[in-house]
Structure formats: C-alpha cells, structure tokens
Amino acid sequence: MATAKKKARAKPQGTREATRAAVTVTPATLLDYYRQMLLIRRFEEKAGQMYGMGLIGGFCHLYIGQEAVVTGVQHALEPGDTVVTGYRCHAHMLAAGVDPKRIMAELAGRAAGSSKGKGGSMHMFALDAGFYGGHAIVGAQVPLGTGLGFAHRYRKSDRVSVTYFGDGAANQGQVFEALNMAALWTLPTVYVIENNQYAMGTAVSRASAVAELCRRGESFGIPGRQVDGMDVVAVGAAAAAAVEHCRKGRGPILLEMMTYRYRGHSMSDPAKYRSREEVSKVRQERDPIEQVRERLIEEGQTDDAALKAIDKDVKAVVAEAAEFAQDSPEPDAAELAVGILAGA
Amino acid sequence: MAEVTLVEAVNMALAKAMADDAEVLVFGEDVGLDGGVFRSTDGLLARFGAARVMDTPLAEGLIAGVAVGLAAQGFKPVAEIQFMGFIYPALDQIVSHASRMRNRTRGRLTCPMVMRAPFGGGIRAPEHHSESTEAMFAHIPGLRVVIPSSPSHAYGLLLASIRDPDPVIFLEPKRIYRAVREEVADDGRALPLDSCFTLREGGDVTLVTWGAMTMETLAAAETLADEGIGAEVIDVATLKPLDMDQILTSVQKTGRCVIVHEAALSGGWGAEIAARLAEEGLLSLLAPVQRVTGYDTVMPLLRLEQWYMPSEGRIVAAARRALEYA
Ligand SMILES: Cc1ncc(C[n+]2csc(CCOP(=O)(O)OP(=O)(O)O)c2C)c(N)n1
Ligand SMILES: [Mg+2]
Numbered sequence: 001m002a003t004a005k006k007k008a009r010a011k012p013q014g015t016r017e018a019t020r021a022a023v024t025v026t027p028a029t030l031l032d033y034y035r036q037m038l039l040i041r042r043f044e045e046k047a048g049q050m051y052g053m054g055l056i057g058g059f060c061h062l063y064i065g066q067e068a069v070v071t072g073v074q075h076a077l078e079p080g081d082t083v084v085t086g087y088r089c090h091a092h093m094l095a096a097g098v099d100p101k102r103i104m105a106e107l108a109g110r111a112a113g114s115s116k117g118k119g120g121s122m123h124m125f126a127l128d129a130g131f132y133g134g135h136a137i138v139g140a141q142v143p144l145g146t147g148l149g150f151a152h153r154y155r156k157s158d159r160v161s162v163t164y165f166g167d168g169a170a171n172q173g174q175v176f177e178a179l180n181m182a183a184l185w186t187l188p189t190v191y192v193i194e195n196n197q198y199a200m201g202t203a204v205s206r207a208s209a210v211a212e213l214c215r216r217g218e219s220f221g222i223p224g225r226q227v228d229g230m231d232v233v234a235v236g237a238a239a240a241a242a243v244e245h246c247r248k249g250r251g252p253i254l255l256e257m258m259t260y261r262y263r264g265h266s267m268s269d270p271a272k273y274r275s276r277e278e279v280s281k282v283r284q285e286r287d288p289i290e291q292v293r294e295r296l297i298e299e300g301q302t303d304d305a306a307l308k309a310i311d312k313d314v315k316a317v318v319a320e321a322a323e324f325a326q327d328s329p330e331p332d333a334a335e336l337a338v339g340i341l342a343g344a
Numbered sequence: 345m346a347e348v349t350l351v352e353a354v355n356m357a358l359a360k361a362m363a364d365d366a367e368v369l370v371f372g373e374d375v376g377l378d379g380g381v382f383r384s385t386d387g388l389l390a391r392f393g394a395a396r397v398m399d400t401p402l403a404e405g406l407i408a409g410v411a412v413g414l415a416a417q418g419f420k421p422v423a424e425i426q427f428m429g430f431i432y433p434a435l436d437q438i439v440s441h442a443s444r445m446r447n448r449t450r451g452r453l454t455c456p457m458v459m460r461a462p463f464g465g466g467i468r469a470p471e472h473h474s475e476s477t478e479a480m481f482a483h484i485p486g487l488r489v490v491i492p493s494s495p496s497h498a499y500g501l502l503l504a505s506i507r508d509p510d511p512v513i514f515l516e517p518k519r520i521y522r523a524v525r526e527e528v529a530d531d532g533r534a535l536p537l538d539s540c541f542t543l544r545e546g547g548d549v550t551l552v553t554w555g556a557m558t559m560e561t562l563a564a565a566e567t568l569a570d571e572g573i574g575a576e577v578i579d580v581a582t583l584k585p586l587d588m589d590q591i592l593t594s595v596q597k598t599g600r601c602v603i604v605h606e607a608a609l610s611g612g613w614g615a616e617i618a619a620r621l622a623e624e625g626l627l628s629l630l631a632p633v634q635r636v637t638g639y640d641t642v643m644p645l646l647r648l649e650q651w652y653m654p655s656e657g658r659i660v661a662a663a664r665r666a667l668e669y670a
Contacts, residue, residue, distance in 0.1 A: 057468035057469065057645055058467075058468050058469030058470055058473060058645060059469055059473060109645035109648075117645060117648075118470075118642075118644060118645065118648075119470075120470050120645045122470075122471075123470070123471070136429075136471065136472050136473075137429075137430065137432075137433075137472065138402055138430075139402070139403075139433075168401075168402040169402065171401035171402050171403050172402060172403050172433070173403060173405050173406065173433070174433075199373075199402050200373065200374045200378065200381070201374045201377055201378035202373070202374055202377070202378075202399055202402070206377075206399060207399070207400075207401045207402065208401065272378070273377055273378060330648075331644075331648055333648070333651045335644070335648060336639055336641050336644060336648055336651055336652060337639070337641060340640065340641050340642065
C-alpha cells in the first residue's frame with residue numbers, strides 16, 4: 001500500500017528548492033563551522049559515555065550526525081533572535097554559546113548545571129542567549145516558538161523566532177494550528193524541521209502521508225524549502241535567506257533539513273528498525289564534519305596540523321566539562337520545594 | 345505455567361485478548377515494528393498482522409479520538425500512550441468524548457476502549473517520564489482507572505479492562521515492570537474490576553496503596569510485623585469506581601489508616617479516600633488518617649527523586665504516628 005501511494009504522490013510544486021552548496025563562504029566561517037560541529041560531536045560522545053556510566057539519568061538524546069543543522073542555522077541569527085526546540089537540545093545550548101561545563105553539569109543533574117540540575121537533558125534553557133528551551137513534549141514547542149515570534153511582531157522589532165522540530169513532531173495537531181496562525185498574522189517565524197528520517201523507530205514514510213515535510217505549510221501559504229541538512233554551508237545559506245525573509249516582514253517560512261542521527265533515538269534505543277549499513281553509508285558519504293574538513297583542506301584554507309590543533313582544543317574543553325560535572329555537588333534536598341511558584 | 349514479569353504479563357493479556365476477540369485492535373506510537381518502548385507489545389505485529397497492530401503517527405489526540413470512533417463501531421481499541429506524561433494532548437478526547445459517550449447517548453453508544461500508559465517515577469527520569477496524575481482521570485465521571493501491582497494483576501485486570509464496556513485508563517507501574525516474576529497462567533481469566541485486593545492481613549493498622557508503591561508498603565508491613573504491629577495492606581487496584589467497602593471493613597477492624605501514593609499530595613487520590621473515610625468511617629477511626637505521598641512539586645531528577653519518592657521508612661513512621669493515638 002505504501003509503495004502504491006508513493007508512486008501516486010504529486011511532485012512538490014515550486015516551493016521545494018534544493019539548496020546546494022554552491023554558496024560562497026569565508027574560510028573563517030568554515031573554520032567556525034568546523035569547530036562548532038566538532039564540539040557538538042565530542043560533547044555528545046562524552047555525554048553518551050557518561051550516560052553509560054550512570055552519571056546521567058533519565059533519557060539522553062544525542063545530536064550526533066545532525067551537527068550541521070543547528071550550526072548553520074545559529075550562524076544566521078543575531079542577538080535578540082529567539083530559538084526553541086525539543087528534547088534533543090544539548091547542541092542548541094552549545095550553539096547558543098553556553099559554557100559546556102554548565103551543560104554537562106545539567107545533564108548530570110548537578111547543582112552547577114544551567115538549571116541547577118532540575119531540568120536535565122531534555123529541558124535546557126539559555127535565556128540570555130535567546131534560547132527558550134528544550135521541551136520534551138513532542139510538537140509542543142511549535143506554538144511556543146510561534147508565541148515568541150508573535151512577541152517580536154507585537155513589539156515591532158525585526159527579531160526572528162526559530163522553532164526546531166522533528167519529522168515525527170510534524171504530525172502533531174498543534175503544529176498545524178501554529179502554522180496557520182503564523183501565516184494569518186504574518187509572524188516572523190522560521191520553522192526548521194530536523195528530518196532525521198525517524199521518529200523513534202518509525203520511518204517518515206510510515207508516519208507521514210506526504211514525505212516532503214517542506215510542504216507542511218502549503219495549505220497556509222507558507223513557503224517551504226528542502227535543504228541538505230548534512231551540508232552546513234547549505235544550511236547556513238538557507239537559514240540566512242529564511243531569516244532575512246522574516247526580518248523583512250514577509251511572514252513565516254519553513255525549512256526541511258534532511259539530516260540523519262547516527263545513534264539510537266535515545267541512549268536506551270537498540271535501533272533495530274534500520275540496518276547498520278544504512279547508518280555507515282551516511283557516515284561515510286555525508287558526514288557533516290568530514291565534508292567541511294575536506295573542503296577546508298581541498299581549498300587550501302588550512303592544513304592537517306591546524307585542524308588537529310582544533311581537535312585537541314575541543315577535546316580538552318569537553319574533558320573539562322565532564323570533570324566539572326562530576327565534581328559538582330548534587331542539588332540540595334531543599335531544591336525540591338523551590339521554583340514551583342513565585343515566592344514559594 | 346510461565347513465570348513472567350509485569351510487562352510480560354501485559355503482553356500476554358494483549359495477545360490473549362486479540363486471539364479471543366477479532367474486534368480487539370492495538371495501536372499507538374512504535375507499538376508495532378518496535379514492539380513498544382518497554383516491549384509490552386512485542387511480537388503482536390508478527391502474530392496478528394498490521395491490520396490489527398498499528399503504528400500511528402505521533403499524535404496522541406488523534407490516537408484517543410480514533411479509539412473513540414472505532415469503539416463507536418463496536419471495536420475494542422487498546423491504545424498505548426508511551427508515557428503517562430504524553431497523555432495530555434489526548435485529554436480532550438478522553439474527557440470530552442470517551443468518558444461521556446454513554447451518558448450523552450443514553451447508552452446507545454458506548455466506549456469500550458482502553459488507554460494504556462506506563463506511569464510513575466523511580467526510574468531516574470524527570471517530569472513527563474515519571475508522572476503519576478491518576479487522580480486527574482479518577483476525577484472524571486465515566487472513566488475507570490485501573491492500576492495493577494503485580495504480574496498476575498496486570499494480566500487479569502488488563503483482560504477485564506479490555507472486556508469492560510466502558511473506557512478504562514489502564515496505568516502500568518513502569519518502575520516494577522521487571523521487578524518481580526510471578527507464575528501467571530495464560531488461561532484468559534480476568535480479575536474483578538472495581539474491587540480492592542487485600543495483599544496482607546493485619547489487625548493494627550490499614551495501609552492503603554496502589555501500583556508500584558505496593559512494594560514499599562508491603563516492605564513497611566514486614567518491618568512493622570517485626571515490631572509486633574499487624575499491618576493490613578490493601579491494593580486499591582481500581583481507583584474509580586472506588587471499592588470503599590473493603591477499605592471501610594479493614595478500618596473498622598484496625599481503627600487506623602495510612603494512605604500511600606507517589607503522586608503529589610494535594611488533590612491526590614488519597615485525598616478522596618481520606619474524605620470518604622471521614623464521611624463513612626469516622627466513628628471507626630482511632631487516629632487521624634495519615635498520608636505518605638510525593639510532594640507538591642515536579643518530579644525531579646536523580647538524587648532529588650530519591651527524596652521525592654515515598655519510602656518504606658516514611659510509611660513505617662506514618663504507621664507509628666497513627667498508632668500513637670490510644
Ligand atoms: C507528546 C509526546 N508523545 C510522545 C513522546 C515520546 N517521544 C519522544 S521523542 C519521540 C519521537 C520524536 O521524533 P521526531 O519528532 O522525529 O524527533 P527526533 O527524535 O527524531 O529528533 C517520541 C515518540 C513525547 N516526548 N511527547
Ligand atoms: Mg526524527
């Protein structure tokens with residue numbers, strides 16, 4: 001049934017625009033991308049290890065494989081812009097410029113964490129940097145991001161609201177409610193679908209009647225673009241254009257980032273719904289960090305020694321974060337009663 | 345007879361219900377191909393096929409609403425919500441439709457559906473992954489709220505819930521999904537709904553609880569027994585409709601009652617039981633009703649969670665407090 005449907009499916013009309021990386025980008029930006037993506041990857045690898053050691057509790061959703069998306073999008077933002085996402089949010093904290101030590105401490109539920117160990121892996125915030133949180137209810141961040149965008153519009157500022165959500169989240173009813181209102185009220189909202197092909201164990205083709213999620217906004221007149229989310233340069237260019245669209249008051253826009261997560265859905269996912277070959281093929285052919293590394297070397301922008309120095313530096317930052325988290329004390333029992341209501 | 349865990353007993357009951365009744369359909373997020381996040385639907389897709397075991401899109405409101413529609417056509421939908429904390433998008437359908445269909449139509453339409461959800465804390469995960477908001481559902485007229493506390497109860501109560509002609513919120517204590525093994529015969533025998541179970545008899549104090557907290561409560565009863573105190577342990581099992589008779593009979597005997605639940609204190613189902621004791625059993629009480637519960641806070645992470653969860657020690661202390669009244 002699924003294949004028959006696929007054949008009958010109409011081609012995306014007009015709105016789809018494969019943004020290939022023919023975009024010019026400065027060597028400095030490329031190096032920034034490289035460093036940022038590497039930091040995310042090494043940080044997540046360490047988080048995975050610490051989860052395995054029992055130092056991180058609950059659930060822990062790693063961003064490994066998807067680094068290009070948040071890195072490229074964040075690059076297009078300016079102070080005052082706001083960002084909101086789901087539970088796969090460690091990378092968004094790093095991209096917002098939060099000290100990795102405080103992120104790792106939060107993951108470990110420690111008092112020195114960004115939310116004093118009360119939010120944990122899925123609920124991280126960096127309000128100073130415009131990051132309005134990781135939110136564990138799938139799809140619920142979409143109206144939140146729309147509300148943030150509404151505030152920007154109301155204040156007549158040219159700030160932009162970016163809302164990330166997954167391919168699975170794209171099927172939640174409130175996503176459609178939010179898209180409609182954003183279009184109706186011409187809100188400055190960039191919707192970034194991180195299409196990593198799976199919602200837990202469910203492939204996009206098994207959950208969505210139309211596979212091209214960039215078309216989700218069509219019936220509301222929201223332009224959508226499909227972007228190679230493994231190519232940070234393409235992501236950066238598409239994000240810059242989308243942000244510009246919003247800043248100019250042209251209303252919401254939707255970017256579907258075609259990406260892939262290398263690890264399981266969370267640390268407790270044996271990932272039996274896909275083959276090892278599928279994962280290793282993406283790793284070998286489309287890895288976002290490798291792509292930038294190759295480009296930097298090919299274009300003669302840098303040499304192996306310089307990249308190694310970055311690797312070493314990033315490793316040290318991550319090691320320091322892990323140590324800091326482990327050395328930080330657990331929150332006090334009194335924290336249980338704190339922060340439920342003001343003054344209580 | 346097989347020795348099974350609670351989650352395996354859930355799986356056994358689902359398979360039995362599906363084998364016995366072609367109108368039983370199982371669906372939810374990742375229940376088919378993946379066999380469920382906790383593996384409670386493992387093997388059902390292979391055995392009963394994709395027409396009866398369905399992976400739905402990620403949309404809880406949809407899942408609940410579709411269940412109501414199917415039920416209106418005489419099916420017996422058994423929908424899974426991955427964690428109780430993700431049931432809120434479905435609340436509208438559960439409260440506004442599922443629970444009221446019978447009343448609204450004066451019985452011409454009923455809603456024989458089951459919404460299953462793992463619930464409760466103690467698994468080192470904060471908030472949504474550890475919630476115990478059973479009282480919210482028990483508050484709604486027209487819903488049954490059923491909570492098993494052991495493998496055999498999971499099997500018998502789930503079968504009863506699926507066969508029941510009304511909507512059942514079936515909450516599975518995930519902390520003890522694999523805590524114990526018990527011999528459970530796959531004989532299709534249901535256990536009674538709307539009835540408490542007395543897990544242990546005793547004449548000095550009545551301990552009332554449900555779900556995973558039966559573990560701590562039974563352990564507390566053991567400790568009290570060492571001190572020569574006889575604690576009767578009642579597993580409420582069906583929170584609504586509440587079998588007050590069994591609780592009252594026990595309290596008439598002991599004169600003292602401790603209610604244990606891990607949900608937050610205020611407005612928890614313990615409050616309802618305490619109110620009913622005040623209304624219907626006050627003259628039997630020799631001491632104020634004691635409650636041992638979670639706190640009025642959000643389920644926290646890791647170490648804080650250990651402080652949040654009612655412990656055997658807190659239950660024993662509450663029982664002793666009740667016994668201080670002469
Ligand atoms: C409302 C709700 N339902 C279910 C879940 C459990 N859950 C967490 S993540 C997830 C899959 C989400 O997939 P997707 O949106 O594609 O994001 P990804 O994990 O791939 O980043 C599910 C079902 C949840 N957190 N919230
Ligand atoms: Mg996904």
